[in-house]
Amino acid sequence: MKHCFLCLSMMLLVACAQTGPATGYDEPTNRSDPNSPAMLNVRMGVAYFERQDYDLALEKLKRAIAMDPKLAIAHSALALVYSTMGAGNEASKHYKASVKFAPNDPIILNNYGTFLCQQGDYKKALEFYQRTLANPFYKTPETVHENAGVCLMKDDLFDEAERHFRAALSVNPEMTVSLYNMAILSAGQDRPLKARAFIQRLSRLQALDERMLTVAYQVERKLGNENEANKYLTQLRKLK
Structure with a gap:
């Protein structure tokens, strides 16, 4: 079963990466019979959350x-x-409870790591991402590597961030957040050819935003390719 509530959680990190995707969700193993009254209320709570009816979502999940x-x-x-409602203290309390009752579940650990990163507790977030990655049965390690990379970028730990983005791309070459940030990192480290390669890969998967078009323009200028630079400049002007 897949739930969109973690998809939304992951989307928050995607947004952070692109101002500096959504992925699937495998249900945690620590749960009761899927047809139990408790699990039925969980499913209803998730459904209400997806509709942005937070009051009913809270009621069902409680x-x-x-x-x-x-x-x-x-x-x-x-x-x-x-x-999502901005009640950080309550969120923290329940994330801690989820880890307490499923201390080895990689999904639970990844969820909490994502929350910690959003709260600015980058070092602790990385601890939970590493615990998630330590589980050899986790089905989508590339999403955790990407989350870890974003968190490290926010903490200005660029070399470590690059390591995680590369790990994500080694599993899935179409991880757009990793491609985006590798282009940013490569350009910032004066590696224009590598930056160009990442920009080209990204552009085959999605339209380039204003920041990436600016980077692409600067990269092509650096490489002495005025024609390509002007193409990116034209696209930039259309966004103004």
């Missing part, structure tokens, strides 16, 4: 926890609702 206080997925979902 009911799930009342039925099964150790249900990690319910705590993780409730934490995301609170985080």
Whole structure:
């Protein structure tokens, strides 16, 4: 089963990466019978969250926890609702509970790492990302590497960020956030040929935004390719 509430959580990191995607979600293993009343309330809570009906989402998820206080997925979902509503303290409480009741579940650990990074606790976030990556059965390590890379970028740890972006791309060459940030890093480290390669790969997957068009323009100027530079400049002017 896949849930969109983690997709939305991941989208927040994508936005951070591009101002500086959404991915699938495998349900945590720490849960009760999928047809239990608690899990039914979790599913209803997620559905209400997707519709942005946060009050009903809270009601259903709180009911799930009342039925099964150790249900990690319910705590993780409730934490995301609170985080989306700006209730950081409540979100933190339930993320901690989810980790307490599913300490080895990589999905739970990744969720909490994402929250910590959004809160600016980068070092602790990286600890949880590393714990997630340590699980050999985690199905999408590239998303965790990408999250870790974004978090390290926000902490100005560029060499470590590059290592994670490259790891993500080695698993899935179409990770757009990793391509985006590798272009930024390569340009900033005076590696214009590498930057160009990442920009070209990214442009085959999505339209370039204003920041990336600016980088592309600067890279082509650096390489002495005025024709290509002017093409990017034209695209930039159309965005103004």
